[in-house]
Amino acid sequence: MTKRTILLTAAALVVIGAVAVASVFFGALETSVVSKDVDTPLSAQEMQRLAERGAYVAVAADCYACHTAKDGPAWAGGLAFETPFGTLYATNISPDKEHGIGAWTRAEFHRSVRDGVAKGGRHLYPAMPYASYREMTEEDVDAVYAFLMTREPMPVPNRENQLSFPFNIRQSLTFWNLVNLRRSGFEPDPARSEVWNRGRYVVDALAHCGECHTPRNLLQGMKPGAYLEGAVIEGVEAPDITKEGLTRMGFDPATLAAFMKSGVSAQGSMTHQMFEVVHFSTQYLTDDDLKAMAAYLFDLDAMPATSTPPPAPAPVDVAPPVASAARSTYLNLCAGCHGAEGQGIPHVAVPLSTNASLRLESPRNFVRAVLNGIPAQRFPGLERMEAMPPFADLLDDRELADLTNWMRARWGGRQPAVTPEDIAKLRERGHGGS
Amino acid sequence: MTLPTKPLALTVNGQPVGPLDVPEGLMMQDFLHEYLNLTGARMGCGQGICHACTIMVEEADGAVREMRTCITGAHWFAGKKVVTIEGHAQHDAQGGLVALSPVQQAFIEHFAFQCGYCTPGFVTGATVLIDQLKRAPIPRAELEKTVTEALDKHICRCTGYVRYHTAVRDLILNTPGLLRG
Ligand code: FES
Ligand code: FES
Numbered sequence: 233m234t235k236r237t238i239l240l241t242a243a244a245l246v247v248i249g250a251v252a253v254a255s256v257f258f259g260a261l262e263t264s265v266v267s268k269d270v271d272t273p274l275s276a277q278e279m280q281r282l283a284e285r286g287a288y289v290a291v292a293a294d295c296y297a298c299h300t301a302k303d304g305p306a307w308a309g310g311l312a313f314e315t316p317f318g319t320l321y322a323t324n325i326s327p328d329k330e331h332g333i334g335a336w337t338r339a340e341f342h343r344s345v346r347d348g349v350a351k352g353g354r355h356l357y358p359a360m361p362y363a364s365y366r367e368m369t370e371e372d373v374d375a376v377y378a379f380l381m382t383r384e385p386m387p388v389p390n391r392e393n394q395l396s397f398p399f400n401i402r403q404s405l406t407f408w409n410l411v412n413l414r415r416s417g418f419e420p421d422p423a424r425s426e427v428w429n430r431g432r433y434v435v436d437a438l439a440h441c442g443e444c445h446t447p448r449n450l451l452q453g454m455k456p457g458a459y460l461e462g463a464v465i466e467g468v469e470a471p472d473i474t475k476e477g478l479t480r481m482g483f484d485p486a487t488l489a490a491f492m493k494s495g496v497s498a499q500g501s502m503t504h505q506m507f508e509v510v511h512f513s514t515q516y517l518t519d520d521d522l523k524a525m526a527a528y529l530f531d532l533d534a535m536p537a538t539s540t541p542p543p544a545p546a547p548v549d550v551a552p553p554v555a556s557a558a559r560s561t562y563l564n565l566c567a568g569c570h571g572a573e574g575q576g577i578p579h580v581a582v583p584l585s586t587n588a589s590l591r592l593e594s595p596r597n598f599v600r601a602v603l604n605g606i607p608a609q610r611f612p613g614l615e616r617m618e619a620m621p622p623f624a625d626l627l628d629d630r631e632l633a634d635l636t637n638w639m640r641a642r643w644g645g646r647q648p649a650v651t652p653e654d655i656a657k658l659r660e661r662g663h664g665g666s
Numbered sequence: 667m668t669l670p671t672k673p674l675a676l677t678v679n680g681q682p683v684g685p686l687d688v689p690e691g692l693m694m695q696d697f698l699h700e701y702l703n704l705t706g707a708r709m710g711c712g713q714g715i716c717h718a719c720t721i722m723v724e725e726a727d728g729a730v731r732e733m734r735t736c737i738t739g740a741h742w743f744a745g746k747k748v749v750t751i752e753g754h755a756q757h758d759a760q761g762g763l764v765a766l767s768p769v770q771q772a773f774i775e776h777f778a779f780q781c782g783y784c785t786p787g788f789v790t791g792a793t794v795l796i797d798q799l800k801r802a803p804i805p806r807a808e809l810e811k812t813v814t815e816a817l818d819k820h821i822c823r824c825t826g827y828v829r830y831h832t833a834v835r836d837l838i839l840n841t842p843g844l845l846r847g
Contacts, residue, residue: 560690560739560741563690563691563739563741564738564739564741564742565738565739565742567691567739568693568713568714568734568736568737568738568739569713569714569737572691577713580713580715581713618713618714618715619715621714
């Protein structure tokens with residue numbers, strides 16, 4: 233090859249590459265799962281018929297939790313999401329014509345929920361779980377649309393996102409979408425039961441469990457190969473909720489379904505983001521849907537007739553000096569509420585002898601709870617748990633490492649491998665308390 | 667049934683106590699009540715909620731911290747210096763009252779309590795707050811909020827909150843060096 237042909241070939245490749253990049257950027261390769269059918273507006277009667285169901289679908293999809301700021305006006309957005317790339321704010325989805333979605337057509341709403349492209353072609357950030365909602369049925373999206381249009385319009389302007397370059401260029405999400413979006417919507421598995429398929433639909437499409445429980449790859453997409461295997465979110469672990477993970481935590485399908493309804497179980501109470509999920513969403517799900525979710529997560533075609541929780545893990549030996557130091561700490565600082573035998577006090581403090589956080593592979597959630605405490609929480613019905621105080625400044629790294637090792641070994645069947653250095657890494661500054 | 671015991675020594679209201687043989691899992695409140703006859707740390711809930719049972723623990727640098735005795739084991743206090751409600755006022759050698767602490771005085775002047783069951787906890791909480799402000803004064807504008815936050819966890823069933831709050835706020839305003847700016 234002459235120098236000239238090499239140069240020409242290189243130039244041609246650059247041009248082809250640029251064209252390819254440009255076509256992705258401008259959305260030429262974007263696939264929509266939204267059908268042409270939704271270009272026809274819904275009639276007033278259809279809107280009315282769908283709205284009631286939409287209320288339930290919106291609860292199952294937990295739209296409210298993000299689209300309403302704490303103590304803010306309903307559906308008016310404003311909740312902040314801290315991401316590695318900056319801060320995003322959930323938007324106003326009340327039917328306000330100027331600031332909300334009041335002027336959105338049915339098709340525009342479908343495109344935003346399932347394709348991540350809002351009115352006017354504006355790309356949404358995947359903090360909006362459109363990668364999951366993509367699997368929602370057309371009928372369910374219609375129902376949510378109809379429901380939202382019955383809400384009070386809130387004239388609340390959207391907050392400007394604070395993102396660093398290049399993440400502030402919305403159009404660049406075409407690349408993310410190309411890699412991370414499935415090509416099609418929900419496809420039931422004909423080999424499985426209706427219950428299993430309904431469970432998968434609720435888990436994947438509506439409740440978007442994978443958005444937290446599936447680890448993300450470098451591009452922040454959900455890793456398909458590690459579906460629901462657990463990930464760290466805001467410093468705590470959204471645990472592995474595969475069949476193996478759930479069993480390890482001590483759940484069986486019946487206790488899992490009950491946990492999603494009540495937020496409280498022998499394995500502990502829902503904390504962090506899952507507390508909100510129960511509060512705003514799963515407590516309102518029908519028993520059928522909760523059972524379907526549980527059956528699906530345990531990969532069963534039907535709920536078993538009886539509940540058979542997995543056996544408790546066998547305790548592991550701990551070196552006597554560690555055990556004796558840890559036991560003193562436990563009796564002095566933990567037993568007052570959690571009981572000398574880890575039995576807990578109903579409506580006050582959860583049992584620890586059966587606590588899931590001690591059975592997880594990572595000590596993170598347990599250690600973070602001890603360091604930072606947990607606020608008092610009200611659960612459905614009259615259930616509540618009192619506040620757990622933070623112990624960050626009462627326990628040094630060695631004391632907490634010993635306590636962690638001893639409790640995990642005793643009740644979680646875990647090898648005592650936590651070091652004071654591990655604890656130091658999990659500490660956060662600025663927590664006190666009596 | 668005999669409970670396994672461990673020797674416990676600590677300083678209570680300036681006096682050395684122990685070593686005494688004390689059951690391993692005994693809560694501090696029971697130790698104060700049953701072993702030392704100091705019954706001022708009140709049992710309200712026994713579950714760490716009401717803060718009627720709190721006492722002060724002195725840290726190495728002299729700062730004080732509030733601890734709930736109903737949920738903290740007696741042995742956690744081993745070797746530490748603690749101040750119970752009985753240790754706030756000054757007494758003479760015969761045990762006669764010399765002077766109330768500034769917080770106690772302020773509560774009386776403001777008629778801050780009714781039945782008084784919650785008062786030892788409020789005295790403890792307010793005294794710890796004043797100690798903190800001596801070390802780290804706050805701007806005047808933050809005063810009300812700071813008092814509320816410090817006393818918030820203390821429960822009073824005679825609804826004495828407003829007078830407690832006013833008493834602590836006035837005491838802080840009248841004590842030099844607690845506010846800045
Ligand atoms: S008795 Fe200790 S907090 Fe209520
Ligand atoms: S004065 Fe009676 S409980 Fe507070």
